[in-house]
Amino acid sequence: MSNVPDKPSIEGIEQRWRERWAADGTYRFDRTKTRDEIYAIDTPPPTVSGTLHIGHCCSFTHTDIVARFWRMRGKEVFYPMGWDDNGLNTERRVQLMLGIACDPSLPYDPDFEPPAAPPKDPIHVSRPNFVELCARITEQLEEAYFELWSTLGLSVDWTQTYTTIGEHARRTSQYGFLRLHEQGHVYRADSPTLWDVDMRTAVAQAELADKEVAGAYHRMRFALATGDRAGEPLYIETTRPELLAACVAVVAHPDDARYQPLFGTEAITPVFNARVPIVAHELADPEKGSGIAMICTFGDTTDVTWWRELSLPVRVIVEKDGRLSSQAPAGLDEAGRGAYGEIAGRTVKQAQRRVVELLREAGCLDGEPRPITHPVKFWENGTKPLEIVTNRQWFIRYPPKEDLLARGRELTWRPDFMRVRYENWVNGLIGDWNITRQRFFGVPFPVWYPVDEDGNAIHDQPILAAADQLPVDPSSDGPDGYEADQRDKPGGFTGDPDVMDTWATSSLTPQIAGHWIDDPDLFERVFPMDLRPQAHEIIRTWLFSTVVRSHFEFDSLPFANAAISGFVFDPDRKKLSKSAGNSPDDPNAVITEFGSDAVRYWAAGGRPGMDVAFDRNQLKVGRRLSIKLLNASKFVLSFGEPDPTAAPSQPLDLALLARLGDVIDEATAAFESYDYTKALERTEPFFWSFCDDYVELVKSRAYGGDASALATLRTTLSTLLRLFAPFLPYVTEEVWSWWQDGSVHQSSWPERAEVAPESAESAAAPHDGFDVFDVAAAVLADIRKAKTAAKKSLRADVERAVVHGPEAQLAALEAARSDVTEAGRVAELVTEPGSPELTVDVLLVD
RNA sequence: GGGCGCGUAGCUCAGCUGGUUAGAGCACCUCCCUUACAAGGAGGGGGUCGGGAGUUCGAGUCUCUCCGCGCCCACCA
Numbered sequence: 001m002s003n004v005p006d007k008p009s010i011e012g013i014e015q016r017w018r019e020r021w022a023a024d025g026t027y028r029f030d031r032t033k034t035r036d037e038i039y040a041i042d043t044p045p046p047t048v049s050g051t052l053h054i055g056h057c058c059s060f061t062h063t064d065i066v067a068r069f070w071r072m073r074g075k076e077v078f079y080p081m082g083w084d085d086n087g088l089n090t091e092r093r094v095q096l097m098l099g100i101a102c103d104p105s106l107p108y109d110p111d112f113e114p115p116a117a118p119p120k121d122p123i124h125v126s127r128p129n130f131v132e133l134c135a136r137i138t139e140q141l142e143e144a145y146f147e148l149w150s151t152l153g154l155s156v157d158w159t160q161t162y163t164t165i166g167e168h169a170r171r172t173s174q175y176g177f178l179r180l181h182e183q184g185h186v187y188r189a190d191s192p193t194l195w196d197v198d199m200r201t202a203v204a205q206a207e208l209a210d211k212e213v214a215g216a217y218h219r220m221r222f223a224l225a226t227g228d229r230a231g232e233p234l235y236i237e238t239t240r241p242e243l244l245a246a247c248v249a250v251v252a253h254p255d256d257a258r259y260q261p262l263f264g265t266e267a268i269t270p271v272f273n274a275r276v277p278i279v280a281h282e283l284a285d286p287e288k289g290s291g292i293a294m295i296c297t298f299g300d301t302t303d304v305t306w307w308r309e310l311s312l313p314v315r316v317i318v319e320k321d322g323r324l325s326s327q328a329p330a331g332l333d334e335a336g337r338g339a340y341g342e343i344a345g346r347t348v349k350q351a352q353r354r355v356v357e358l359l360r361e362a363g364c365l366d367g368e369p370r371p372i373t374h375p376v377k378f379w380e381n382g383t384k385p386l387e388i389v390t391n392r393q394w395f396i397r398y399p400p401k402e403d404l405l406a407r408g409r410e411l412t413w414r415p416d417f418m419r420v421r422y423e424n425w426v427n428g429l430i431g432d433w434n435i436t437r438q439r440f441f442g443v444p445f446p447v448w449y450p451v452d453e454d455g456n457a458i459h460d461q462p463i464l465a466a467a468d469q470l471p472v473d474p475s476s477d478g479p480d481g482y483e484a485d486q487r488d489k490p491g492g493f494t495g496d497p498d499v500m501d502t503w504a505t506s507s508l509t510p511q512i513a514g515h516w517i518d519d520p521d522l523f524e525r526v527f528p529m530d531l532r533p534q535a536h537e538i539i540r541t542w543l544f545s546t547v548v549r550s551h552f553e554f555d556s557l558p559f560a561n562a563a564i565s566g567f568v569f570d571p572d573r574k575k576l577s578k579s580a581g582n583s584p585d586d587p588n589a590v591i592t593e594f595g596s597d598a599v600r601y602w603a604a605g606g607r608p609g610m611d612v613a614f615d616r617n618q619l620k621v622g623r624r625l626s627i628k629l630l631n632a633s634k635f636v637l638s639f640g641e642p643d644p645t646a647a648p649s650q651p652l653d654l655a656l657l658a659r660l661g662d663v664i665d666e667a668t669a670a671f672e673s674y675d676y677t678k679a680l681e682r683t684e685p686f687f688w689s690f691c692d693d694y695v696e697l698v699k700s701r702a703y704g705g706d707a708s709a710l711a712t713l714r715t716t717l718s719t720l721l722r723l724f725a726p727f728l729p730y731v732t733e734e735v736w737s738w739w740q741d742g743s744v745h746q747s748s749w750p751e752r753a754e755v756a757p758e759s760a761e762s763a764a765a766p767h768d769g770f771d772v773f774d775v776a777a778a779v780l781a782d783i784r785k786a787k788t789a790a791k792k793s794l795r796a797d798v799e800r801a802v803v804h805g806p807e808a809q810l811a812a813l814e815a816a817r818s819d820v821t822e823a824g825r826v827a828e829l830v831t832e833p834g835s836p837e838l839t840v841d842v843l844l845v846d
Numbered sequence: 847g848g849g850c851g852c853g854u855a856g857c858u859c860a861g862c863u864g865g866u867u868a869g870a871g872c873a874c875c876u877c878c879c880u881u882a883c884a885a886g887g888a889g890g891g892g893g894u895c896g897g898g899a900g901u902u903c904g905a906g907u908c909u910c911u912c913c914g915c916g917c918c919c920a921c922c923a
Contacts, residue, residue, distance in 0.1 A: 621871065
């Protein structure tokens with residue numbers, strides 16, 4: 001065929017075909033299809049504030065492989081792409097990249113440009129400037145992602161894109177909030193909240209990470225104030241002496257005999273001299289420290305539990321900026337207030353140092369602090385330990401745990417054991433979902449509050465935006481019924497200053513991508529979706545929150561299958577470096593070196609849920625496979641087109657096709673259970689065997705124009721290209737274009753019946769289970785072995801080959817006799833029945 | 847502390863409901879420039895399946911236990 005190049009090459013095929021696919025709309029979604037004809041994917045919107053690395057290529061390739069399979073299988077694939085540019089991570093990224101910080105009190109400067117290099121001290125900019133710069137940075141990053149995804153060959157419909165900060169997402173997110181409010185699932189409360197003092201925002205339970213940090217046990221002497229033992233010392237150990245002034249009680253386990261007599265009496269704190277009750281609670285651990293702990297408002301989440309369950313007073317000293325408040329807390333005597341004056345306004349760290357000195361001076365520090373390391377809660381991307389402050393926050397009330405667990409069981413997890421992560425998380429839920437962030441680059445709450453005559457916001461009478469106003473920014477838009485100049489005035493209104501956490505929006509990705517609020521017809525065609533591909537570390541956030549929102553809004557799962565991908569490690573089993581650019585795992589560099597198909601081949605080796613090692617070997621193998629496909633295809637096509645009426649008839653050909661039929665069945669079954677790796681593992685060895693054995697065996701007939709051979713070669717090639725197409729979209733498309741019309745990616749997935757009709761199968765395996773192909777290939781291999789052992793070329797002539805073996809195998813060999821003698825250059829082939837094993841004696845011509 | 851996963855040739859991995867001498871690719875060694883491909887081809891050596899115990903006629907494959915690695919969760923005094 002004339003379209004076959006003389007020297008086929010994989011260089012540059014990415015650019016050529018991605019342009020062609022874009023021009024042809026090869027992956028365009030046809031929305032006229034109905035739900036049962038559609039395969040819809042809730043694509044993970046990558047965090048564009050992150051850095052591209054080869055790990056991204058891995059999991060996104062997995063999804064694309066699955067998408068391509070279902071498309072060929074006849075489904076209309078809905079494959080959108082989002083960019084997660086919303087939220088705290090983006091802000092942090094932008095602050096670091098540009099060296100800026102947001103100060104909402106500053107006026108907008110339309111001419112502000114950040115310096116080329118980030119300055120040492122951050123430049124303070126207005127909120128509009130800050131948001132603008134966030135948008136600018138994310139756009140640049142999104143472009144880089146788009147380039148990479150396109151080059152990698154993701155069959156995304158690029159007309160179906162969204163960003164989690166874009167207008168459509170904001171509107172959907174705000175509408176979702178209003179719906180929750182309407183249904184009573186959301187409430188506002190003043191509550192102790194985990195707080196990042198650097199970013200100055202609340203952080204949700206789902207965003208926590210423990211870090212092991214150095215600390216020290218300080219053994220402090222309290223004094224008993226009441227009861228029989230008044231005046232005696234009481235020793236309490238703490239890692240946070242700076243919170244001593246916030247101590248509201250001391251607590252021991254109710255069964256702890258050492259402290260039972262003290263319950264109900266009071267103690268006096270050292271230095272600050274506050275009287276605090278001695279209480280009992282089963283969360284107190286007799287094994288830790290001295291077995292009796294001080295309860296502070298608030299040192300950790302256990303303090304919150306104690307404070308809540310024991311109805312203790314509040315004595316907060318840590319402010320939102322991580323410094324101690326200027327006002328001494330209640331309950332201190334005059335000396336105590338004096339002591340507090342020395343730590344007021346200091347950072348937590350400075351305060352700790354000073355409190356220890358004060359303790360020592362007062363003789364209340366028993367011994368020296370004992371250094372330890374212990375786990376401390378951080379925001380997962382933060383650098384300072386979280387503090388707990390009280391603040392007014394919006395919460396989503398979780399559905400009952402039983403309902404959530406039932407949803408988890410209803411969902412098909414791939415692999416199944418990932419369900420446990422979800423169940424662990426659900427079972428460990430504490431409190432409700434705080435969706436409030438005191439940040440700027442996020443979706444604002446569509447809420448205002450009336451301002452009373454004294455100028456105070458009335459927080460329990462929120463004014464909600466109307467659905468048709470959305471999206472609103474309450475800091476610039478006003479509520480219906482008010483004039484703009486009434487903002488922040490007595491009798492006027494004020495906007496809710498906060499934004500929603502990123503998951504409050506990301507939990508709506510099916511609704512955003514499927515256009516729930518503005519295209520119900522589309523939404524009905526794609527929801528609930530078929531597939532949610534995602535990483536396991538965000539089961540507790542993204543997957544969980546999406547299930548919650550769908551449960552509330554639709555009383556259903558948001559998707560039927562969750563395909564959970566593993567991590568990518570570098571060859572030393574360490575996590576991949578995050579540095580982009582010149583690192584060895586920079587995806588663009590890897591693609592340039594090996595080709596997109598090779599990267600996809602490597603990625604395809606990672607089963608759902610399994611960690612994947614970054615392995616240049618596999619990339620090399622993938623590249624080799626791609627090149628082999630080009631060359632083998634060129635060779636097969638070089639024999640010319642068979643007569644249209646030609647059908648495979650020779651036993652060897654029928655045997656090959658029967659085996660191909662098996663491969664189709666296995667690959668199809670594997671794909672249907674999302675085991676794309678197995679599908680590839682079945683196809684690949686068949687292909688190599690086809691090249692090394694079958695093609696060698698039929699060369700002679702093919703050169704002679706034998707119709708059976710030519711038909712078999714072409715049928716097999718067509719089938720192989722389609723079996724490989726989900727994995728190697730470029731090279732298969734390239735070859736397909738040489739001799740077929742249209743795109744291989746729009747062709748149909750092969751079926752056994754096309755290659756191996758029943759009649760042919762029975763003809764192919766007539767020899768007691770020994771098929772002709774196996775035997776012919778085995779004999780050929782023995783002949784090659786003899787030539788190699790004799791250090792001869794494979795073209796060396798064989799004078800005589802004697803094949804010993806069971807009659808059934810020899811009969812199978814007879815069916816392909818001339819193919820074997822031609823391929824092996826055997827002058828005389830003799831069969832000797834009787835041996836239990838197939839062996840070949842080869843006599844070479846000198 | 848609880849849970850999940852993993853531990854098979856130097857490396858990356860297959861080995862289904864237990865059953866003949868444990869497989870593949872890469873790497874390594876030897877050979878072959880053969881008219882699809884030398885960024886190729888043909889062949890070869892190499893593992894007692896993390897350790898131990900058990901069930902069984904028989905275990906890489908089931909049970910228990912220990913060791914190592916990774917991850918998730920957990921109330922940080």
